[in-house]
Amino acid sequence: MYSSRLYDVRVLLAAPDAPALWDYSIWQRLVPSLTPLLSSERGRTSLRMLQTDMRQSGSPNQAYVRFGPIGWNEKAHRKWTHGSPDTGVESGHWDFYSFSAWSPGPGKCADCPPDGFMAVVNETGSERGLKREDCQFAYSVLVAIACDVPSAELKMEQAFTSLSTEIPSVLKAQTRRVWSPLAPCTRTGEQFHSLTDMDAFGAPFVTGPTQKSPPSTNMLVGEWRAVL
Secondary structure, eight states: OTTTEEEEEEEEEETTOOOOOTHHHHHHHHHHTTTTTTTTBBBEEEEEEEEEETTOOOSSHHHBBBOOOOOHHHHHHHHSSBOOOOTTTTTGGGGEEEEEEESSSSSGGGSOOOOOOEEEEOBBTTTTBBGGGGOOSSEEEOOOOEETSTHHHHHHHHHHHHHHHHOEEEEEEEEEEEOOOSOOOEEETTTOHHHHHEEEEEEESSSSGGGGGGGGGGBSOHHHHEEO
């Protein structure tokens, strides 16, 4: 199943002045349309998170914000987003780097990859050393749903339309690919990124200075189609 399950995959590159998806006010509006894509009859949705506390010194490991298990419900959304009723003051010291959402969580995916998946990677901030005014895009958003999930096309369209409405973008693109191919594929000498790589790295960028080139599908590994 890992080498054959096909996914509808979409990528959005947020404009340099786009609001942060991880701000509670934005995330709260996205949750209703993302929930069908990130829900599974096989088990609960689970989020993986990487944020640092800018007040901490020492090793990067010491600076990580420890959230513990994060699920998909209002209590969990308030726990990790910035400016929520629970994190209004504390999150002012956090530097968001990335998160991924698995539906169901990785613990339920030993024999079959997730039904729905999402990954967000921040391209600016202290971790990247890049400021908003110097970037071509502020962050990447990748969403994927297995094509054999009931109403997969509708769930994806609802989710991606909502993302496109809330987040001004410089590029939107679509492709189809399996979760993890049996053998590496290549495109002009570049390693083909399976969706397993997306958990840690987000959108599959071609190796090189992506922030120095005008955003286009040529930045992405594999065959992508621009979405209007």
